[in-house]
Amino acid sequence: MLFSDRILQIKPSPTLAITAVANAMKAKGIDVVGFGSGEPDFDTPRFIKDAAIRAIESGKTKYTPVGGITELKQAIAEKFKRDNNLEYSNSEITVNCGGKHSFYNLMQILLNKDDEVIVPAPYWVSYPSMISLADGNPVILYTKEENGFKITPEELTKHLTPKTRAIVINSPSNPTGATYSKLELEVIADILLEKNILVISDDIYESILYDGIHFTNIACLSEDHKRNTIVLNGVSKTYSMTGWRIGYMAGNADIIKKVEILQSQSTSNPTSISQWASIEALIGDQSVIQEMVDSFTRRRKIIVEGLNSIPGITCMNPEGAFYAFPNVTGVYALPGWKGIAEKYADKPNNSHRITTYLLEEAKVAVVPGAEFGSDDNIRMSFATSDENIVKGVERIKAAIQTLL
Ligand SMILES: Cc1ncc(COP(=O)(O)O)c(C=O)c1O
Numbered sequence: 001m002l003f004s005d006r007i008l009q010i011k012p013s014p015t016l017a018i019t020a021v022a023n024a025m026k027a028k029g030i031d032v033v034g035f036g037s038g039e040p041d042f043d044t045p046r047f048i049k050d051a052a053i054r055a056i057e058s059g060k061t062k063y064t065p066v067g068g069i070t071e072l073k074q075a076i077a078e079k080f081k082r083d084n085n086l087e088y089s090n091s092e093i094t095v096n097c098g099g100k101h102s103f104y105n106l107m108q109i110l111l112n113k114d115d116e117v118i119v120p121a122p123y124w125v126s127y128p129s130m131i132s133l134a135d136g137n138p139v140i141l142y143t144k145e146e147n148g149f150k151i152t153p154e155e156l157t158k159h160l161t162p163k164t165r166a167i168v169i170n171s172p173s174n175p176t177g178a179t180y181s182k183l184e185l186e187v188i189a190d191i192l193l194e195k196n197i198l199v200i201s202d203d204i205y206e207s208i209l210y211d212g213i214h215f216t217n218i219a220c221l222s223e224d225h226k227r228n229t230i231v232l233n234g235v236s237k238t239y240s241m242t243g244w245r246i247g248y249m250a251g252n253a254d255i256i257k258k259v260e261i262l263q264s265q266s267t268s269n270p271t272s273i274s275q276w277a278s279i280e281a282l283i284g285d286q287s288v289i290q291e292m293v294d295s296f297t298r299r300r301k302i303i304v305e306g307l308n309s310i311p312g313i314t315c316m317n318p319e320g321a322f323y324a325f326p327n328v329t330g331v332y333a334l335p336g337w338k339g340i341a342e343k344y345a346d347k348p349n350n351s352h353r354i355t356t357y358l359l360e361e362a363k364v365a366v367v368p369g370a371e372f373g374s375d376d377n378i379r380m381s382f383a384t385s386d387e388n389i390v391k392g393v394e395r396i397k398a399a400i401q402t403l404l
Contacts, residue, residue, distance in 0.1 A: 006133060014367060018365050022036055022365035031363060033391055035365060036365045038174065039236070040242070040322070042240040043240065044239065045288045051276055052244075054276070064269040064272050065269065066263050067093075068093075071276075073095070083215075084215075095247070095275065096246075096263065096267075097245045099236060103126070107134035107136060111134040116161060116165060117131045117167065118159050118166070119141065120141045120167075121372065122143070122149060122176050123372055123373050124372070127170075139164070149176040150178050157191060167199055172209060172321040174204075175369075177318020177320050177321045178318075179320040181216070193224055196228070199219075203231055204238075204247075205321040208292075208293055209293070210293075210300060226251075229251060232249045233248055235281050238281075239288065244271070246278045296383070300317070302386060302389045303315075303324045306393035307326045312334050323380065324382060328350075329376045334400070335404065337403055351370040352370060363395065380392075
């Protein structure tokens, strides 16, 4: 079969692939502890499900306007005002089929061949692929762990070229949890504004923050920065609604209009029922978020302390999101590693080797850091039960201890 060059350059999403392998092992009766999946393990809150049921029963089951119903756009505008003190009109907001779709649409309407988008690494696995699918070039800016995985103005300036169209800022970050303070954003924001580089602020983990950290994004800095920023967000992570597929974006009305034209010729509207449920999520009882964050806070402590007790592993405390991104370079230096590297020599790099070793020997599913742009790390989602975290970390410890 002949396929397009476009699809042949893209790999399947590694996080979904790891989760599928772990699930297949579980289906065979193997007791695998999964840290792969990027979704909260809580049920969608009852009042949100009730809104969906009401929508079905009152016949809200037909096509809607391509970019979402007015009521949802208003709820999104209210959310921006309430949480971010940002004002958007309905023509500056559009609703897509998940946050991933928001980014995909944006790339499709913004990029021409070889236009560059700066992607700070470690990055969410899907950004580079979606940029490539739009014929653009992802320009990877490798941040340093000692800088908290945040970009410095010097590094940023070095990566700018006449072809740079946009930069992605994902704070809190998947996979590192790095969260930019207002001061840290101010330092880079003016460079971007001066060079007219569009900021794509992916705020999907906005509400999952620890240690009293306050969320801010570049759009909040000034009216000029707001004009130069497209904010992406969605209900998946905040309200445990990953399967409902509602993402949204806000910013320049011309961009929004183009996204709606693209959507009108591709997916049409996001699911009507999910839209009605999302209104309830965004303007209903927000205390459900804190309950989830309290659980994540407890789990973060268990996983970070557990990982730091393993020889060869060091783990920073993520400031937000629900991922640990331990540095495993010390494991690559252990005496027993040579044998593992030889056994899994067919794997492309060390983080794939350690991931395979942990899956086969410890029955623990983690994601190779190389997929996020850092072979020194692995990613472990702690959106799983306390018991699973304890069990999984103990298994990893036992497997690594055999390499001492
Ligand atoms: C950084 C980041 N942005 C966007 C998304 C998209 O989420 P969804 O498509 O479920 O809204 C994800 C999901 O993993 C993510 O990690």
